[in-house]
Amino acid sequence: MKIILLIACLFAVQLATGQKAPAKQTITVKTPNTCDHCKVCETCGGKLEGQLGLAKGVQSVTYNEADQTTTVVYWTKKTTPEKIRKEISLLGFDADEVKADPNGYKERDNCCKEK
Numbered sequence: 006m007k008i009i010l011l012i013a014c015l016f017a018v019q020l021a022t023g024q025k026a027p028a029k030q031t032i033t034v035k036t037p038n039t040c041d042h043c044k045v046c047e048t049c050g051g052k053l054e055g056q057l058g059l060a061k062g063v064q065s066v067t068y069n070e071a072d073q074t075t076t077v078v079y080w081t082k083k084t085t086p087e088k089i090r091k092e093i094s095l096l097g098f099d100a101d102e103v104k105a106d107p108n109g110y111k112e113r114d115n116c117c118k119e120k
Contacts, residue, residue, distance in 0.1 A: 060092045077089050
């Protein structure tokens with residue numbers, strides 16, 4: 006019973022102070038790619054979804070090979086669209102107007118680089 010009262014008090018304090026639950030946002034970033042199998046390729050689609058998904062504040066990542074876009078759901082208090090684009094760049098992909106980091110690009114498979 007004491008736990009229920011404690012939770013109720015904490016909830017009341019949160020309401021009284023106007024604190025809101027952390028906000029989530031979604032961003033879709035153009036990530037052009039010349040590879041025709043990148044959704045399954047470990048160094049492209051898998052890299053975007055896997056490694057970007059580990060970045061601070063990122064909740065989920067979906068790479069769309071057909072549209073060559075990456076959709077990211079993120080927590081607004083932990084990251085920003087600019088930081089997300091930078092993270093994509095570090096993985097070797099262009100991210101909207103942010104160019105791919107040369108070191109990240111070097112790590113991609115040869116089939117996934119511009120010819």
